[in-house]
Amino acid sequence: MDYKPVRTFNELAIKSLDDFVYGVAPNPVKAKNGMVIGGGTVYPEVNMTLPPMKIDESTISEVYRQYSEMIEGILKRAKELYAPGIIVEVELLPETTMKPEWGFEIVKILLDKMREYQDKYGLKSLLRCTPNDVREMIRPPFMRRGEMLESMIATFEKCAEYGADILSIESTGGKELHDEALVNCDIRKAIFALGVLGVRDMRFLWSKIVEIAQKTGSIAGGDTACGFANTALALAEQGMIPRVFAAVDRVAVVPRSLTAFEMGATGPDKDCGYEGPYMKAIAGVPISMEGKTAACAHLSAMGNIAACVCDMWSNESVQNIKLLSAPAPVAYTEQLIYDCRLMNEAAADGREYALKMRDWLARSDAKLDPQAYVLRPDIVLEISKELVKEKDPFIATKKAAALAVDVIKRGMEKGEVMVLPREKRWLDIISSQIEKIPDDEEKFWHELQKELDLTKWRPEEYDLEVTAAK
């Protein structure tokens, strides 16, 4: 079955650099409780997870207690600090997705408390529910059938029916191949994994998520390239792969992540998608971003620049452990609220001040790392403008990677971005790899399948037929 996009983006939603700023999106999203994302205010989005503990029948009541404790602390702190509203994200774990009734119970605990705070104290909040993409629990994964998919969809449905406001996922279609591409720094395979496998899987998956959202009144948020470009980010930070490769991969994920919006998602896009600014530029959707406040989860070279055009500001995820002040999710709520306050206060004085703040955030990071450089608002607009000219996601992915290389090379020449000496040759290696990719997707698949380990993934799950003899 062909899962066709319900809309395409032929031109930029944001046409001027002066309109590309935090807090304001061309297509704001209004929630049932009246909160508007992308309508002028940056909201904190806090995400929390469990401390080290096993999840099974014997511990599930403790799991519920942990979530209950976390949400109480978060909402209390948000109330004490006069937050204009707050978004709570629950990223369900494999166990609490594979057993939809557990995931549902957690969502119920969170939502009930959030409703209580709204009724008692007027604190508005939204819950983003992100089930785990458990399809990859089985290797090679079944992407379009089987028990794992059924559990995941059931979790979405149950949580949405109870009132989860925003639905999101970190989908993994194509990751089977992309992981291998990353450790080998093979941009050809990465482009295939993203522009063909990732896009096809997201079309399938997001047609279902959007349907659930429409049926239940939830908001179809967005997907992220967490399993892709964030893995590249993590490997680059450990010195395993060049940062320039991670930067190119970040831009190459854009057509894949955009698929959610082509299938009908409306945003807010999910926090760990550092490619979010491209989504906002192209689709005009509000985005959640994470940066320095996600230091609890991972290192990144984009701590400030990530905030430039955000509409929600997140901490990625923090485990429920006690710090000197309070449990970590509470402490991170406080940090997010203060960051948002500052951004909102600057914007309240007029657009010019918001733009000044945006530019400070950008300038403080952009020159120090190519991964930050490709998130500079003017660079985002420049690349996005070229990407919307391409109708085919595979060609767009190839083009995105090539544009990223060109932009980084130009930035180096102009002294705008620092690239480590031993990384420079990798830009040429990546360029020559891209040049070898044919424009014909079928031809590329035919060429590539001889090099791939087809025991690690199932081409038929992506509507691909194996045609080449090894």
Added chain:
Amino acid sequence: MATLEELAQAVVDGDETQVVELTKSLLGSGVNPQDIINKGLMAGIEKVGELFQKNEMFVPEVLMSAEALKAGMELVLKETQQGVEVTSKGTVVMGTVEGDLHDIGKNLVCMMLESNGFKVYDLGVDVKPEKFVEAAKQYNADIVGMSALLTTTMVNMKSTIDALAAAGMRDKVKVIVGGAPITQKFADEIGADGYAPDAAGAVDLCRRLAG
């Protein structure tokens, strides 16, 4: 005439064509095949290990070196037919623990161990304790390695260590652990023999434990 130092450097450079040419030349000149392996090919890969450890080489570069080494080895073994010893540095059984499906870090460790002369059996993801035990027995492992990325699955490492003990295997294998939420303290608490924060550290740790 080609030298063993040039061969070692070609391995470091990951230049497979050069490695094959130099190996052929050295064999043709009557250099002892055991020396070609130990002082040329293996010396090169040892250097690669050092550079990787110091963060001076990227993984794809190490993998290219490993491919070049393999090409050279195959040539020596083919030309000499027999009488050349290639010793493994040790056997490692590796897997992502039960309930966890994050495996790129574990895969990376497997690749780096293989590149550095270890025999590795990768059990994949969501590996139950009994599967670790069974594989450790079957492959006569020197080391069992476990990886976890979630705070809710790291606890399963202890179950595997307990299962190894229950099977009477604990004193026969060393256990190493790693993954984002893992610390040396946690490794000590669950009775693991070692912890490494990254792939380079894991190679070094395995060298020490298997040595």
